[in-house]
Amino acid sequence: MSVGSRPFLMLASLSLALASILCPSIALACKDRIYPTTFPAVELQAYEHVYVIRVDQLIYAASSGEGRYAKPFSFGGKVIRVIKGTKHAGDVIRGATSTGEEAHARCPISLESGKTYLLMLNGSGLTYTLPRYGSLYVASDRPEFKSYLSDLTKKSR
Numbered sequence: 711m712s713v714g715s716r717p718f719l720m721l722a723s724l725s726l727a728l729a730s731i732l733c734p735s736i737a738l739a740c741k742d743r744i745y746p747t748t749f750p751a752v753e754l755q756a757y758e759h760v761y762v763i764r765v766d767q768l769i770y771a772a773s774s775g776e777g778r779y780a781k782p783f784s785f786g787g788k789v790i791r792v793i794k795g796t797k798h799a800g801d802v803i804r805g806a807t808s809t810g811e812e813a814h815a816r817c818p819i820s821l822e823s824g825k826t827y828l829l830m831l832n833g834s835g836l837t838y839t840l841p842r843y844g845s846l847y848v849a850s851d852r853p854e855f856k857s858y859l860s861d862l863t864k865k866s867r
Contacts, residue, residue, distance in 0.1 A: 740817035743846060745854045749861035753846050757830035759795030759838060760862065762850075763787040763803060764826045782807045782842065785821060793862045796834070805831055807842040816843045826850040828858055 754760060767786040784806035789797045797803060807819060819842055821827060828848045831838040840847075848855050 741815055742817050743844065745846070745848070745852070747854075747857070749846070749858040753830065754794060754862070757794070757832055757845075758834070759797065759831040760793035761789045761795060761797060761803065761829055761831070762791035762793070762826060762859070763829050764790055765821050765823055768821060768823050782809060783821075784837065785840075790826060791859070793828075793859075795831075803838060804836060805829070805838040805840045808839050809842070811841065811843050818842050819845060819847055821847075822849075828855060828862075 765785050765787040769784045771782040784804065786802065786804050789799055789801045789803050791799055819840065827850065829840060830845050830847070831840055833839040846858075848858055
């Protein structure tokens with residue numbers, strides 16, 4: 711390494727360190743899930759319930775120790791369509807993001823109130839569990855939504 715490049719590397723390192731202190735969201739980089747062209751059938755095996763749900767309410771966890779963005783949350787909504795599970799279209803459903811999962815640089819799930827999603831859940835009873843990282847959740851405004859529903863309808867027959 712030449713002597714002339716050392717000051718540049720030191721300045722670049724200092725700039726990155728300063729940016730992560732002043733703007734922590736830059737330092738919290740994560741990878742979004744890659745959406746394949748067809749819905750992978752193997753994904754269904756890991757979940758007891760697969761529904762299209764209109765999310766009506768989001769309640770975020772008060773603790774900020776779980777992350778600076780997309781904190782753990784619970785949600786309430788209405789089942790619009792059943793792919794797999796015991797609920798029926800029109801049923802009210804409550805869910806919450808799981809705890810104890812390791813991120814492995816994956817972005818946490820993030821939902822918006824008033825939007826409709828294809829969600830995969832586990833559990834039963836009053837509150838279903840929504841994986842916080844890695845699930846193939848899809849909003850109805852994404853291009854994959856209709857093709858995934860078509861794929862899932864074929865696979866669930």
